[in-house]
Amino acid sequence: MKAFKKLPILPLFQLPQSSEDSAEKMKPLDIIPPSPLSAHSDQPLLTPSSASSTSKHWLLSPNKGPKGPISFLPSHLPTSSSFRRRLILIAAFLITSLNFINLYHSSFPLTVRTSCPDLVAPRLIPSSPLGPRADEAFASVGSACLPDYRDELDSFLSDAFGPAELEPTNPNSTISRMHAYLRRLSQAEETPARVMPISRVIHQTTREKGFVPGPSRLGEVVIWDPSSWQRTNPDWDYHLSADEEEEGWVRETLGENSGLIRAWEALGNEPVMRADLWRYLKLAMVGGVYADMDTRCLKPVERWMEWKGGRAGEGKWATAEGEPSVIVGIEADVGDRADWEKWWPRPIQLVQWTFATAPSHPILIDTLRRLVSALDLASPTLSRSRIFTAKTAESEADRIMRVVKATGPAPFTDAVLRYLGVITGGKFGWSSLRNVPPSGLRIGDVLVLPISGFSPGVKQMGSEEINYEGAYVHHGFAGTWKLKPSR
Template sequence: MFLATKEAGLPFPAESAMAARFYKRSQRWKALSFFCYVIANGLFVLWYAGVSYTKVTGWSSESVVTTTSPISPSSIPPIPSPATKSPLSNLGLSADEAYTLGSTDLSEYKSSLKDFIHTHFPSKLQKALIQGVEQYLPQNGRSTRDLPAMTDYKTGWQTDKSKRLVSLSWRHHNARWNWDMLGDAEANDWVNKHFGGSLIKEVWDSLPVVILKADMLRYLLLLVHGGVYTDIDTTCLRSITHWGKNAVLWKDGKDWLIPSRRGETLESMRKNLGPPSVIIGVEADVGDRPDWHDWWARPLQIVQWTMASAPSHPIMLDVISRIAQSSEGLPAWTAERSANLTELRIHGQVEAAEKLANVLPWADPKAGGHRSVMEWTGPGVFTDAAFRYLNTRYGLTWPVLRNLRAPLRVGDVVILPVTGFSPGVQQFGAQEVEDEQAMVFHAFSGSWKGKALGWKGSS
């Protein structure tokens, strides 16, 4: 009856309900059995093919291990992964990874700078800054016209809380230059005048200690006005016009001089190039020291106590962008620190709470701080901005500047050796102040130290 009803497509009688369930269950088992049969046959075919291949070729897993080839498997180097990086120097990958350049793709670099200009700067400054990005970063990789010379902007800048007089050495060696000294009040007034109502002003106001503001101010001054910035504890040894004189041309100008200038003699190329747009100097060149991390932010570090630049240069713009990015994370750090302090005090952990309360935002993150001075506004972040420009614009990597003993001209930038801005430091191959390469002496007095670290300027 069950089969007849099923074949006829008729509904099952009530008394055959159990039989119907049994039929459905049996059909499922048949399908499962057939599936297992197919899988088993497939595995058998694969096994049989492997056996046949072994008989034909003589290959087996044992033959790989027991091969009599003079080249053992352990001596064969592994095929490198496409993602594997080779270190740029004998200091290893850790030295390369100390630099945080960001994208060095020209289009992405320009786009990021332009976006920063539009979001952070007042409209009255945006046009000049955008023009600077286009001028210094031409899309074809080579400039078809002369770039601005930093010596066309004859203003020297210094900052000091007590507003001491500008060193006579700077006036003596640079008679045609104007010198401007900004104290705390003047610095705040200048920032209010040029950046009031913008996000740059908000970043300035958020900086919790004077040294951070002093660093940011020097970049802003050169970005807007150009000229030379130098710390108050420096002495000018030779005229600014002498800085980088007779610089060696990197790669003899290949890949960065415009076509009409290639093939000239080195002397004529130097003459036709004119003064650079930027002059910077090497601060630290650690050589082979394995402990360099304990002393310097970067294995090849750039000075920022003295620098020269024409206005609207991408290096200055980029370092300010990095400062802004670091500062944006400060409120979150402050909120987390406050919450942790409350939690510790609630649970009676007085000693731990006191220790946390003494951690300042500009302490190293390893010590619980938000960002160290070196990485927030100091030489570390400035070095990254400089190498990003040099790499994106000209293809230069940081090891190129190792063991630099004479000024090097790379496009619109001149880099001085350690002796240039750090004579007499007794390391990195630096010569004494009498050396012809010595341009500025730095006394390393650290006017920002001590009580200044706890000061927050008014806004």
């Protein structure tokens, strides 16, 4: 580490002098400055590790006393007890202030290089009564800067998909359709452009080829009724895919040279994670509605789109009306629950057992990007990735949280929040999704349903019963791998 010359700090006021020191001119205290931060423009301005190590250097320079022990008072300063008390109070105040600043800077790292410097600002006040830990849970959401967002998605697409999906002259290629969404974000017109519609197709997947969907009951409660999707939406196409059919579709769609193929192959022994990847990829390529097999459609999908709320937000797309391009629902809104981290990786979490999108929407491209990043496929050997090296003795709760954070609701929630931040110029954060009204919340082309929309009957966090007018999908948790928190 570079050695620093001690820098003098001018006193803010004239300290009292004793009679013995009156002839000697006061000398200011020396402060050892912090070590310099990395000059690399891609490094965070302050990170938890850099901030904590930096704080160790903000120490008053010690001087040895006449009898050997270290004293934090230079020998030329007055020795009266009142003066010492005043100096100790000043030093304590400074150290406390610096530690406070370190705490918040380490909790909310900033990005140095960005195309939108006006969006880079430290958050010194928590977004909610849950405190800084809740904000830290969303530290990986990313910049709300549109150029940065576009560059990240383009870079991912160039590695993840084959040449056919990267052809800019083909209006139906993945990259062309994704750019169409982003172009609307940069348009100067006050009137928002027409949003892309959700494809009229419902996707479900099963491990058994030839499986015939039908209702199943647990006592008086229907927990398994895939056929409800066809009955409730007779004018929509319905696709039920078995595992082996998924394998063929993925390879045909992506090609053998696609970066996403590596992710698919790496998850061969992780069926839950592979199912997550499939649902994101299927809707990214085709669009439509995805629904887990243990869900029951309570009302036609067309009803989900009948948003009756007013204008929301302040972004260019905030006043978008008509049919949305994305429909998502709240799974968890923890309120002031202090133990939220035990059960959910985010204090606000979105459902991914059911959601609907138009094809090639940036939210799904970003979700796939986050999933691949979590798998750490750039490691020399996949076996070194934390995703695949969990100890066999890990608890069921730890296993669940590992999957949820890597491929489940966590990256999906982050991708939705990133998009909402981008389309509103950074004015929409995670706390804006707290207490979604019964009619839902429309932000641009995204419709967010309250917890009763896709999670009725869970008997917590304000969820209504299954027969509620605004309940659209019931999740039966049949054979679920997820633990339920104590009420």
